[in-house]
Amino acid sequence: MVRGRISRLSVRDVRFPTSLGGHGSDAMHTDPDYSAAYVVLETDAEDGLKGYGITFTLGKGTEVVVCAVNALAHHVLYKDLRDIVGDFRGFYRQLTSDGQLRWIGPEKGVVHLATAAVLNAVWDLWAKQEGKPLWKLLVDVDPRTLLSCIDFRYITDVLTEEEAYEEHMLTHGYPAYTTSCAWLGYSDDTLKQLCAKALRDGWTRFKVKVGADLQDDIRRCRLIRNMIGPEKTLMMDANQRWDVPEAIEWMSKLAEFKPLWIEEPTSPDDILGHATISKALVPLGIGVATGEQCHNRVIFKQLLQVKALQFLQIDSCRLGSVNENLSVLLMAKKFEIPVCPHAGGVGLCELVQHLIIFDFISVSASLKNRMCEYVDHLHEHFRYPVIIKKASYMPPKDAGYSTEMKEESVKKHQYPDGEVWKKLLAGQED
Ligand SMILES: C[C@H](O)[C@@H](O)[C@@H](O)[C@H](O)C(=O)O
Numbered sequence: 181m182v183r184g185r186i187s188r189l190s191v192r193d194v195r196f197p198t199s200l201g202g203h204g205s206d207a208m209h210t211d212p213d214y215s216a217a218y219v220v221l222e223t224d225a226e227d228g229l230k231g232y233g234i235t236f237t238l239g240k241g242t243e244v245v246v247c248a249v250n251a252l253a254h255h256v257l258y259k260d261l262r263d264i265v266g267d268f269r270g271f272y273r274q275l276t277s278d279g280q281l282r283w284i285g286p287e288k289g290v291v292h293l294a295t296a297a298v299l300n301a302v303w304d305l306w307a308k309q310e311g312k313p314l315w316k317l318l319v320d321v322d323p324r325t326l327l328s329c330i331d332f333r334y335i336t337d338v339l340t341e342e343e344a345y346e347e348h349m350l351t352h353g354y355p356a357y358t359t360s361c362a363w364l365g366y367s368d369d370t371l372k373q374l375c376a377k378a379l380r381d382g383w384t385r386f387k388v389k390v391g392a393d394l395q396d397d398i399r400r401c402r403l404i405r406n407m408i409g410p411e412k413t414l415m416m417d418a419n420q421r422w423d424v425p426e427a428i429e430w431m432s433k434l435a436e437f438k439p440l441w442i443e444e445p446t447s448p449d450d451i452l453g454h455a456t457i458s459k460a461l462v463p464l465g466i467g468v469a470t471g472e473q474c475h476n477r478v479i480f481k482q483l484l485q486v487k488a489l490q491f492l493q494i495d496s497c498r499l500g501s502v503n504e505n506l507s508v509l510l511m512a513k514k515f516e517i518p519v520c521p522h523a524g525g526v527g528l529c530e531l532v533q534h535l536i537i538f539d540f541i542s543v544s545a546s547l548k549n550r551m552c553e554y555v556d557h558l559h560e561h562f563r564y565p566v567i568i569k570k571a572s573y574m575p576p577k578d579a580g581y582s583t584e585m586k587e588e589s590v591k592k593h594q595y596p597d598g599e600v601w602k603k604l605l606a607g608q609e610d
């Protein structure tokens with residue numbers, strides 16, 4: 181039973197200096213400090229349970245998202261959790277349709293990232309109060325209740341409440357792929373070492389960053405393909421670096437390395453551009469994947485409608501939390517497009533595993549062409565880190581959305597007063 185009134189919302193700016201090691205780097209984000217706007221919700225219930233929510237950002241972007249969370253706080257404060265959960269669609273719409281904040285969205289950008297952080301905390305709290313991991317809450321909850329969490333506005337032409345319901349059984353961990361061997365800022369030696377270790381650990385699916393320099397890409401892709409052999413799966417990720425014709429040309433040069441997909445070949449807003457690229461790459465046997473910077477369910481709808489992607493990458497922190505991701509999972513099911521979530525960021529693996537496990541049990545019931553991204557960074561800062569076995573995500577057992585960070589880590593990495601940043605910033609002054 182859900183209980184309590186939200187009595188406090190706090191938000192902190194937490195940054196990890198990952199750019200120092202080139203972790204997370206790609207063709208467009210060359211100095212990423214993996215960061216989170218970290219929201220904590222408290223209630224007046226006697227159980228003392230708190231809801232933790234994050235959204236993923238990079239360094240300085242965090243302070244802007246923190247401001248947006250504070251601007252949204254009045255929608256959450258002093259609300260009864262029963263009322264929120266009882267009309268989750270209404271609550272979602274209240275946040276995303278705030279008459280003033282909507283102007284700087286709507287349902288996209290900073291204000292939507294902030295919405296995700298707040299709603300992720302609400303879902304964490306709900307799951308904790310039910311004593312279940314989030315995926316189990318989603319699987320167990322009455323389907324009508326689940327559908328009542330989704331805002332179908334703008335997508336009723338492809339999906340309505342009446343047709344969206346299936347249920348299946350969970351049997352295994354969820355297959356994963358790794359991005360951690362081949363960030364763009366890694367040297368060939370690092371790449372080789374990490375790839376050899378990943379192979380020893382049983383990984384069979386690998387993603388490599390491309391897009392900055394063709395000769396570099398050819399060398400790096402050859403290196404990794406030679407190491408993993410012809411049978412294992414290779415994906416490529418350009419992080420929006422190219423124009424449409426450039427993407428097609430560049431990928432024709434990398435086709436010999438047999439990538440399953442090219443991810444974010446161009447601007448995430450260019451729906452028709454993605455469709456053109458998809459069509460051109462069919463003869464090469466390369467699919468297009470995108471979604472980590474897709475604004476909202478409406479853009480996903482259009483990408484699906486014009487067959488602009490062959491792999492759909494949901495993100496737990498960019499869309500409006502579980503609510504909006506549910507609608508995207510159902511649309512992907514309807515269009516028969518496999519969902520392969522994005523998880524390259526701090527905490528993204530922890531959160532999105534719940535969504536994809538739920539997707540398998542209750543929506544897609546298939547593992548064909550499906551896998552969830554895994555990056556091997558910063559899990560030690562979470563109270564309930566992901567568990568990977570045999571290159572698969574094992575379903576989390578702890579109650580909640582796995583969003584809670586260790587207080588010690590938050591304190592150390594809080595920007596700019598945490599110990600880690602004090603030291604780094606003092607170093608810059610010298
Ligand atoms: C800046 C980040 O690390 C991105 O490069 C990362 O999310 C990436 O696109 C991915 O697919 O994991």
Ligand SMILES: [Mg+2]
Binds near residue numbers: 417444
């Ligand atoms: Mg990517």
